[in-house]
């Protein structure tokens with residue numbers, strides 16, 4: 320490792336850029352595609368409550384810890400954890416956080432790129448007017464037709480991966496800050512518009528009840544596991560993406576305040592997406608339990624009936640694609656920055672290498688909707704397995720290690736300085752990161768063990 324590479328460690332232009340880039344990573348398919356569909360599959364309100372509790376008690380202190388480790392180390396997660404371990408005088412085994420993170424990013428992106436491909440293909444469908452006046456049978460047919468066709472799926476999966484590699488290859492500042500600056504406000508405006516449209520529809524009241532009136536009879540060990548896993552997934556937490564973004568964060572900006580902004584934006588957009596999608600579900604007599612196809616079957620239906628629906632549909636799916644895009648790049652960034660800082664491999668080359676490897680695994684994920692549909696383990700196909708193990712096991716495990724290191728291994732003077740916290744505020748973070756969050760993850764894991772029996 321030559322010092323020259325480390326001196327070149329990039330930096331965001333400021334606090335806002337860090338918040339927008341991190342929010343760009345956090346806000347993605349997790350908010351608009353995954354949250355509504357797992358909420359639908361897990362019974363609604365009770366799931367939402369458990370998810371919010373996980374977010375507040377477990378994910379928030381870990382998010383703050385992960386940004387802190389990144390900024391302290393000012394390196395990619397693998398080398399950075401080595402540096403921090405040396406500084407603390409503890410085993411370099413903690414580098415496992417970085418290695419596991421790179422692996423998890425690779426596994427997540429493989430299926431993420433497939434779903435980003437769905438969003439891209441829906442831009443094309445919207446532009447062709449496929450949704451105008453469409454019935455619920457028509458939109459269902461469009462989705463089934465897409466996932467049933469290996470050639471089309473692979474085409475869009477490839478486009479998504481090329482887009483991702485192209486941005487990562489261009490480096491940290493170039494384009495990214497600008498893209499998120501325009502995308503985030505626009506996404507919120509469109510969602511609020513759709514929300515406003517839904518208020519008057521007959522499905523609105525049942526949707527609110529579904530989302531916010533908890534029915535605890537539907538809660539089991541899996542509900543907790545999925546809710547916790549989603550808190551990590553939606554915040555891009557536990558795999559080094561937030562750590563590497565934190566490593567580009569300028570000194571002298573408040574980590575805690577930036578962290579709270581990211582969480583508020585991410586949660587707000589997820590809840591808004593739910594409040595847009597479920598009224599459509601109930602107004603049209605659909606079932607909330609439609610699995611991964613939920614938004615691809617509800618949004619076109621609603622948009623197809625609206626006056627400006629043709630244009631709104633295009634804009635909406637463009638935004639979903641961009642939201643996915645700004646998340647996808649953060650899945651590649653830890654590996655690429657490692658390859659640069661460790662071996663001096665140029666971004667273009669490392670991004671392509673990571674992209675090709677990830678694309679290949681993604682092919683299996685894409686084919687699990689059609690040709691490889693019978694290839695299952697624990698009742699899940701390749702896509703389902705990737706989705707389940709990354710979000711619900713690898714991310715919480717990574718997050719737990721991050722919290723344990725930050726609270727128990729890092730010298731307290733260092734963490735207090737980096738966080739800019741003192742007194743009860745510091746103690747509050749420390750208790751949450753040292754005890755509450757790791758214990759929370761452990762309990763949910765133990766509770767979930769039976770699922771694999």
Ligand code: PHE
Nearest residue numbers: 345347348349350552553555
């Ligand atoms: N947070 C992203 C989303 O909600 C997904 C993601 C997970 C991105 C982990 C990076 C790391 O869509």
